[in-house]
Amino acid sequence: MRTASAVAALIFAAPAAWALEPFQVQDIRIEGLQRIEPGTVFASMPLRVGEQYNDDTGAAAIRALFALGVFKDVRLEANGNVLVVVVQERPSIADVDFAGTREFDKDALKKSMRDVGLADGRPYDKALTDRAEQELKRQYINKGFYAAEVLTTVTPVERNRVNLTFTVVEGESARIKDIRIVGNKAFSESTLKDLFNQDTGGWLSWYTKSDRYARSKLNADLETLRSYYLQRGYLEFRIDSTQVAISPDKQDISITVNVTEGEPYVVSAVKLEGNYLEREDEFKSLVTIRPGEPYNADQVAETTKAFSEHFGNFGFAFARVEPAPEVDRENNRVALALQAEPSRRAYVRRIQLAGNNRTRDEVIRREFRQFESSWYDGEKIRLSRDRIDRLGYFTSVDIETQEVPGAPDQVDLVVTVAEKPTGSLQLGAGFSSAEKVSLSFAVKQENVFGSGNYLGVDVNTSKYKRTFVLSTTNPYFTNDGISRTLDVYYRTDKPYQDQGGNYELISTGGSVRFGVPFSETDTVFFGGGIENNRIKAGTNIPAAYLAYTDAFGSSSTSLPLTIGWARDDRDSALAPNVGRYQRLNSEWSVAGDARYLRANYQYQQYVPLNKKFTLAFNGELGWGKGMNNRPFPVFKNFYSGGLGSVRGFDQGTLGPRDVTGASLGGPKKVTLNMEMITPFPGAGNDRTLRLFTFADAGNVFGDSEKVAWGDMRASVGLGLSWISPLGPLRLAFAHPVRKFAGDKIQKLQFQIGTSF
Known part of the structure; x- marks a missing residue:
């Protein structure tokens, strides 16, 4: 038996340690295989039966087998004219596990290991393991865990396999101890530090983690600082250097930012240069830069963006607009020349979708106002993006314009979306001396099976108010975008005092x-x-209900027609900061036992006062009247008090009452709310957790009563708003400041899935 053996390093550096005499290969036999298929070995070897074996072909064969990455050792032996390939397979990975990783999800870590080649069934490679260990350390450093240690354990198991365990000792995360800004003169250091999302921490840092250093967050804060100066005329402001120092125990971090402010500049003139398609007057109307005012980089960026978008409205997808400042340092003035080059006109060849793994393509495409094979229209593309975003199915919507190779007058639009869970669970609770704890919940799915349809079930298990509502909406019942909503409901209402055997109002429809x-x-x-x-008759039935049943019977059927209108231009439905919402609903019963007209109007306005404070207003008016010489049905009355109206009062207890004390509601309703919203103290600028103060006023009035301010109830209070995984949660503590004898008070209230 003759043998040739070599390790990979020797093969690339020197001839084999033992050479075989050249011979003609009559057969090739492979020994040592356990999991690798023989065909893999034969296909990789550059040597075939019938060919001449020599040192060069032997070395090439060994190199090729080592290149597969699945063998730990390879030997070539000769038994007569039979070439024997003896291999020793690398162990395969049986399992990859992590211990001590509290900061990272194990499934996410396993996926990242799989991406680098460490996964179940893959060959074990020490080099890949070392690289994965260093990558894991780097991820911890990015999160501020500078003292994190990673130990890799390789445990052999049966059938030439190994288990890999990455054991992490995370230690304590490094905290920002000090932030210094050096070189500032125009603005105080405290003012500039308030711009940063990273800080030295507060009592709420356990939630916001604002005192944990991250390079990406620091870069974002530096950009905010630069923008702050550029908005105020400091054209030549620059950040000279940033030093990040860590203490010897790797627990404290000090950040020093050195800046040069320069001098503030005032805009002296704005000029248009270049090709503006002979529409200079249209472009001038888009200029937000005002001569005589301090230079503002945001206004410059806003103007150039508006110019580019306006060029896009005429099909010029690749228009370039560059601001060229002409600086007069002696007088601290700057003249801006906006240079435009529209380039070439283009049309859209194809619209491609990406990221919609669950949502069907047609749900996105039907919102598009830009069509394929049509001229590029920037306004229609922006409108299409906004319509897709308003669906509420995606966390982000991006539209990228790509040139078509070989076709300078064509572009493709790539729409990339990031889907979010569209199911929601809404919970509500309240406590009062009469009803004790009342609960309600609703399960809703905005995008059933990715079809864009809505399905919701609303259930209230209150002792005195039980509700079951099933609702479904098809937003594109017709191809023109007409929606259709179907509702089926069953509701029961009882009086709010627990005296046993009370009457009950049952509504089905x-x-x-x-x-x-x-x-x-x-x-x-x-x-x-x-x-x-x-x-349903019972004890303590109000006289108004008894009179209605005596006149019209205990059961009334109606055929109401509804008409309404809604306008919504808020920036967000969950945590709005700007915009308004209006809604008008009316109901007219044209047939049946009950004849009436009922209308409700709601108006909301959000006004951002600055980066942190938002002022919010809400108003709601309700009105009802009986028709055909009949009174307004008592079971259609409006109710007020509690969540969604005047906080601090028990749910639905304001307005007229019976001699028994039961709340009757009324055909007239007025509700006014005002809130001042700000990020929670210690939470930085995080708007998912916000504090608000509020003032509420309102009441319900009977048919013969006049709407008078003197009869209004009012309350003030403090609340907490949190965008939780279940939806927007609002917790409020209200104190009635205007109340009357007999009013029922409910000071503490919370609800998930509502506003105001």
Whole structure:
């Protein structure tokens, strides 16, 4: 038996340690395989049966087998004219596990290991393991855990396999001990440090983690600092250096930012240069830079962006607009020349979608106002993006314009979305001496099976108010975007005092409603339904209910027609900071036992006062009247008090009452709310956790009563708003400042999935 053996390093550096005499290969036999298929070895070897073996071909064969990365050792032996390939396989990975990793999810870590080649069934490679260990350390450093240690344990198991365990001792994360800004003169250090999201911590740092250093966060804070100066005329402001020092025990970090402010500049003139398609007047109307005012980089960026978008409206997808400042340092003035080059006109060849793993393509494409094979229109593309974003199915929507190779007049639009869970669970609770704890919940799915349809179930398990509502909406019932909503409901209402055997109001019905979009923000709704209201007799029945049943019977059927209108241009439905929302609903019963007209109008306005404070207003008016010489049905009355109206008062207890003390509601309702919203102290600029103070006023009035301010109830209070995984949670403590004898008070309230 003759043998040739070599390790990979020797093969690339020197001839084999033992050479075989050249011979003609009559057969090739492979020994030592356990999991690798023989065909893999034969396909990789550059030597075939019938060819001449020599040192060069032997070395090439060994190199090729080592290159597969699955063998730890390879030997070539000759038994007569038979070439014997003896291999020793690398162990395969049986399992990859992590211990001590509290900061990272294990599934995410396993996925990252799989990306670098460390996964179940893969060959074990010490070099890859060392690289993965260093990468894991780097991830901890990015999170501020500079003292983190990683130990890799390789445990052999049966069938030539190994288990890999990465044991991490995380230690304590390094905290920002000090932030210094050096070189500032125009603004105080405390003012500039307030711009940073990173800080030295507060009592809420355990939630915000604002005192944990991260290079990416520091870069974002430095950009905020630069923007702050550039907005105030400091054209030549620069950040000279940033020093990040860590203590010897790797627990404390000090940050020093050295800046040069320069001098503030005032805009002396704004000029348009270049090709503006003979539409200079249109472009001048888009200029937000004002001569005589301090130079503002945001205004310059806003103007150039508006110019580029306006060029896009005429099909010029690649227009370039560059601001060229002409600086007069002697007088601290700057003249801006906006140089434009529209380049070439283009049309959209294809619209491609990416990221919608669950949502169907048609749900996104039907929102597009830019069509394929049409001229590029920037305004329609922006409108399309906004419409997709308003669906509420995605955390982000990006549209990228790509040139088509070989076709300078064509572009492709790539729409990339990031999907979010569209199911929601809404919970509500309140406590009062009468009802004790009341609970409600709703399960909703905004995007059922990725179809864009809505399905919701609303259930209230209150002792005195039970509700079951099933609702479904098809937003594209027709190809023109007309929506259809179907509702089926069952509700029972009892009086709010627990005296046993009380009367009960039972409402059962169904409706269909269509929504017709008249603009991008306006929708008109109309529909109809059938409803049965039954007053179940019992003790303590109010005289108004008893009089109604005596005159019209205990059961009333109505056929209401509905018409409504909604306009919504808020920046967010969950945590709005700017914009307004309006809604008008009306209901007219044209047939049946009950004849009435009922209308409700709501108006919300959000006004940002500065980066931290937002002022919010909400107003709601309700009005109802009986028709055909009949009174307004008592079971259609409005109610006020509690969540969604005047906080601090028990739910639905304001307004007229019976001699028994039962709340009757009324056909007239007024609700006014005002909130001052700010980030929670210690949470930096995080708007997912916010504090608000509020003032509420309102009441419900009877048919013969006048709406008078003197009869209004009012309250003030303090609340907490949190965008939780279940939806927006609002906790409020209210103190009634205007109340009357007999009013029922409920000071502490919370609800998930509502505003105001």
